[in-house]
Structures are given as C-alpha cells and as structure tokens.
Amino acid sequence: MATLYLASGSPRRRELLAQIGVPHITLIASIDETAQPGEAASAYVERLAREKALAGLASLAEPADACVLGADTAVVLDGRILGKPADRDDALATLEILSGREHEVLTAVALADASRCESRVVASRVRFRAISRAELESYWASGEPADKAGSYAIQGLGAVFVSRVEGSYSAVVGLPLLETAEMLAGFGIPCWQHLG
Numbered sequence: 001m002a003t004l005y006l007a008s009g010s011p012r013r014r015e016l017l018a019q020i021g022v023p024h025i026t027l028i029a030s031i032d033e034t035a036q037p038g039e040a041a042s043a044y045v046e047r048l049a050r051e052k053a054l055a056g057l058a059s060l061a062e063p064a065d066a067c068v069l070g071a072d073t074a075v076v077l078d079g080r081i082l083g084k085p086a087d088r089d090d091a092l093a094t095l096e097i098l099s100g101r102e103h104e105v106l107t108a109v110a111l112a113d114a115s116r117c118e119s120r121v122v123a124s125r126v127r128f129r130a131i132s133r134a135e136l137e138s139y140w141a142s143g144e145p146a147d148k149a150g151s152y153a154i155q156g157l158g159a160v161f162v163s164r165v166e167g168s169y170s171a172v173v174g175l176p177l178l179e180t181a182e183m184l185a186g187f188g189i190p191c192w193q194h195l196g
C-alpha cells in the first residue's frame with residue numbers, strides 16, 4: 001500500500017482525515033494561490049488542489065510509493081471568491097456580505113501519485129442568519145476568522161450564524177469525506193472499514 005501524504009498546513013484537514021481512520025504524514029506544499037484572469041471559482045479550487053498535491057509529490061525524495069492529497073476551499077457569493085481575509089476590515093466586510101444570505105462553498109480534493117492526478121470538486125450551500133455589527137466585531141476579536149476562507153468556521157464559534165447547510169458539512173470545514181474516501185479507495189488506500 002502507498003504511503004499517504006497530506007499536503008496541507010490546515011489543522012482541520014489533518015483532523016478530518018484522521019476522523020475516517022486514514023494514517024498519513026503531513027507535508028507543506030507552498031504554491032501561488034493567485035486566481036487567473038476570468039478563472040471560474042470551481043476551476044480555481046480544482047487547480048489549486050491539484051497544484052498542492054503535485055507540489056507535495058515533487059518535494060518527496062522517493063515519490064515512487066507515495067500518494068499525495070491536496071485540497072482547497074473557497075467561499076463564493078455572486079461569482080466572487082471570498083478567500084481568507086487580509087485583515088480585520090476585510091473580514092468584517094466579508095461577513096457583512098454573507099449576513100442574512102446564502103452562499104456557496106466549493107472544496108476541491110486532489111490525489112496524485114507517480115502515474116496520475118485525480119480531482120473532484122464538491123459544492124455546498126450555507127445560509128447565514130442576519131448578524132449585527134457588534135456581533136461581527138466580537139467574532140473578529142475571537143481570532144477565529146483570520147485563517148478561514150470566507151472569514152468563518154462552521155465547526156467553531158461561527159456555527160451560531162448558520163441557519164442551514166445543504167451538501168457536505170465536511171467539505172465546508174475543508175475536506176469532503178465521502179468523496180475523499182472514494183478517491184482513496186481508487187488509489188488502493190483504505191479508510192476505517194478496511195483497516196485491521
């Protein structure tokens with residue numbers, strides 16, 4: 001069986017992979033995350049997930065028996081990608097746009113080994129209740145929005161804003177577990193059901 005590497009600095013992704021009983025080694029693959037002009041959000045997240053997996057594979061001294069997983073998450077509203085906030089003002093502006101509305105969360109997962117790279121994109125919809133300015137300010141002060149796509153975490157304090165989720169909860173957090181398990185099986189890597 002190939003050794004699985006997770007090309008991610010995200011603690012959420014590590015926890016999600018561990019949740020379904022998949023042993024892995026974490027590595028960090030740095031890539032340029034700039035969107036290309038006119039690039040659709042779905043194409044963007046898929047490209048980044050693939051680039052993370054391929055950069056991770058390229059960084060290994062012995063890639064022959066390795067499989068590398070990369071993922072990327074973006075919050076999308078009216079065709080606009082709302083990434084991680086640059087600063088407090090950016091986070092507050094993002095959360096103000098999301099307040100009282102439904103948005104899309106796109107998460108791509110990619111698996112690469114020495115002979116192929118496969119990827120999938122999972123779309124989910126999340127609705128927020130209306131959020132007051134004072135609440136947004138205290139949410140920023142909590143520290144949670146700083147490193148999250150769309151400036152919130154559904155698995156954290158941000159859960160109190162979420163009135164509805166349609167799609168994959170784990171994908172919103174950072175890794176679509178059903179799709180990831182299926183893809184891992186295709187690379188001969190079992191989840192909890194098949195581990196002794």
Ligand SMILES: Cc1cn([C@H]2C[C@H](O)[C@@H](COP(=O)(O)OP(=O)(O)OP(=O)(O)O)O2)c(=O)[nH]c1=O
Nearest residue numbers: 008009010072073148149152153154172173174
């Ligand atoms: C929407 C949402 C995002 N997030 C997080 C997941 C990701 O860590 C982050 C999206 O940014 P990404 O750029 O997808 O990932 P990352 O830079 O954190 O990690 P890496 O590229 O090394 O894999 O936002 C949550 O934790 N909860 C949420 O509800």
